[in-house]
Amino acid sequence: MIIDRIALLLAIVGALNWGCVGIFKFDVVAYLCGGQTSSVSRVIFTLVGLAGLWCISLLFRERESGMENS
Numbered sequence: 001m002i003i004d005r006i007a008l009l010l011a012i013v014g015a016l017n018w019g020c021v022g023i024f025k026f027d028v029v030a031y032l033c034g035g036q037t038s039s040v041s042r043v044i045f046t047l048v049g050l051a052g053l054w055c056i057s058l059l060f061r062e063r064e065s066g067m068e069n070s
Helices: 002-024 028-033 039-059
Strands: none
Touching: 002 028, 002 039, 028 039
């Protein structure tokens, strides 16, 4: 599903951002969007959080058999 891929992409963005915060003490999203409290940053952080919640459902889904959905 396309929503699964979008959620996974957002979760990866969040993971990379947290990696930068942990290693370099640099918040890429906040830097690009005008600080942690800017509206754009907050929207992105919220979307990443929702994507993480969506990705939890991927853990509990049955794998689809066959190549028709690849």
